[in-house]
Amino acid sequence: MTTPVIAFLTMKGGVGKTTLAANITRALADQKKRKILLIDADAQCNLSQVFIESDAIEDAARSLYHAFDTKGRPLLAGDLKTTIYPREGRTAPTGSLIDFVMGSFDTFELNATANTARRAGAAQRFKSFIDQAKNEYDLIVIDTNPSATFVTMQALANANFLVAPITFDAFSLQGIHLVVRHLKDTFSWLDNPTRLCLVANKVPRSPSDGELRRLEREEEKIKERYPKLARSIKLERIHSSNLIANRAVAKGFFADNNGVEGGFYDNVVQDFTAVAKAIDMDLDYAFDTAKSKKPDTSTGPGWGTLREWLGISAQRT
Amino acid sequence: MASLLKELRGLTDEDFKAALNDAAGPPSPAARKKAPKKSAKPRKDSPVARVAKVLRETRGLADHDAQVWLRAALQRDGVDVARIPATSDEPLEIWLEVLFETVRSADALAVAQSG
Numbered sequence: 001m002t003t004p005v006i007a008f009l010t011m012k013g014g015v016g017k018t019t020l021a022a023n024i025t026r027a028l029a030d031q032k033k034r035k036i037l038l039i040d041a042d043a044q045c046n047l048s049q050v051f052i053e054s055d056a057i058e059d060a061a062r063s064l065y066h067a068f069d070t071k072g073r074p075l076l077a078g079d080l081k082t083t084i085y086p087r088e089g090r091t092a093p094t095g096s097l098i099d100f101v102m103g104s105f106d107t108f109e110l111n112a113t114a115n116t117a118r119r120a121g122a123a124q125r126f127k128s129f130i131d132q133a134k135n136e137y138d139l140i141v142i143d144t145n146p147s148a149t150f151v152t153m154q155a156l157a158n159a160n161f162l163v164a165p166i167t168f169d170a171f172s173l174q175g176i177h178l179v180v181r182h183l184k185d186t187f188s189w190l191d192n193p194t195r196l197c198l199v200a201n202k203v204p205r206s207p208s209d210g211e212l213r214r215l216e217r218e219e220e221k222i223k224e225r226y227p228k229l230a231r232s233i234k235l236e237r238i239h240s241s242n243l244i245a246n247r248a249v250a251k252g253f254f255a256d257n258n259g260v261e262g263g264f265y266d267n268v269v270q271d272f273t274a275v276a277k278a279i280d281m282d283l284d285y286a287f288d289t290a291k292s293k294k295p296d297t298s299t300g301p302g303w304g305t306l307r308e309w310l311g312i313s314a315q316r317t
Numbered sequence: 318m319a320s321l322l323k324e325l326r327g328l329t330d331e332d333f334k335a336a337l338n339d340a341a342g343p344p345s346p347a348a349r350k351k352a353p354k355k356s357a358k359p360r361k362d363s364p365v366a367r368v369a370k371v372l373r374e375t376r377g378l379a380d381h382d383a384q385v386w387l388r389a390a391l392q393r394d395g396v397d398v399a400r401i402p403a404t405s406d407e408p409l410e411i412w413l414e415v416l417f418e419t420v421r422s423a424d425a426l427a428v429a430q431s432g
Contacts, residue, residue: 203362212361235364235422281421 012175027276
């Protein structure tokens with residue numbers, strides 16, 4: 001089984017890429033037991049700020065930059081990760097785990113350098129880093145910067161599935177069109193619509209009939225313009241929410257705030273769950289991910305280990 | 318203890334999990350309160366509502382005929398028949414909910430709109 005490596009990318013900023021990357025990753029962890037590596041590959045470190053205080057990001061001794069670093073021994077995910085789910089001392093209901101590699105402002109240096117040998121060495125180190133992580137994790141998710149930087153290109157070079165948040169406007173679609181049109185020759189998998197997942201974000205939660213028709217027309221226009229992407233547009237959507245719009249509230253995963261604030265988080269989390277379920281099915285179609293190949297590293301005994309402890313066979317004899 | 322182990326050894330995977338769940342007791346009132354509400358009617362822009370609308374309004378199909386039609390159309394589109402549930406007397410929305418557990422809703426909408 002190929003380990004899915006999802007890049008969250010679009011060339012249009014402000015469409016909710018980072019919020020979706022964080023919360024869809026969490027929803028994927030809550031779908032079924034998975035060991036996930038989440039990577040912040042954006043030098044702006046927006047995703048890192050969702051989970052880690054800004055001072056700690058600046059002072060971090062280890063970050064994504066070190067996955068590109070050619071000095072010393074090649075670093076592994078285990079050297080750079082922080083476990084962000086479940087919280088310390090807790091167990092996720094599904095037994096899932098999310099490790100996080102924080103972003104780094106230092107990656108700007110890699111994006112800016114004109115030294116081709118330096119870049120080639122850094123690219124090789126990052127490839128080794130991802131290749132090793134593929135052996136250890138069921139799923140790797142990379143949040144990228146909305147521009148064609150060196151680090152974003154390395155994320156795409158090592159990814160095999162793209163999730164692109166879209167809003168129903170011309171510029172948003174142009175953002176994904178730019179990626180597919182200009183990069184499909186370099187990264188052939190981008191030319192395969194089954195590897196692309198377009199998620200509509202900021203859709204009105206309770207549209208009037210007129211607004212509903214407008215949204216359907218917008219979607220039809222997109223399909224007419226990019227017929228190849230028609231089935232890549234998910235029917236499952238993320239609806240507008242003040243909770244999402246207000247980043248001051250958006251610390252950590254929305255799912256951890258479920259049940260508070262008058263139940264508004266329930267709606268938001270249900271949207272992320274529905275989209276994650278759709279992506280999960282896409283991954284199953286594309287990579288046959290139904291069975292996990294990774295060793296069980298969750299805390300506490302899983303079903304298999306509990307059975308072994310009790311000396312019980314899996315099937316009735 | 319020995320008799321308990323003997324009994325456990327005879328259980329299937331599902332029976333084993335069910336027995337453990339039973340042993341854990343019913344969910345607490347707080348846990349029940351947190352459970353998401355299941356709305357009887359799907360949202361107007363939900364995948365189920367959108368596909369049902371195309372089948373009923375654009376294709377003019379009754380609930381059962383819509384299931385038969387979409388089943389055949391999905392198979393023609395290359396969807397493995399094992400992924401498609403058998404038709405039922407349930408409302409179309411219920412059948413579509415089950416269908417979308419195993420078939421991508423975007424594929425179903427594309428098939429419903431095509432031809």
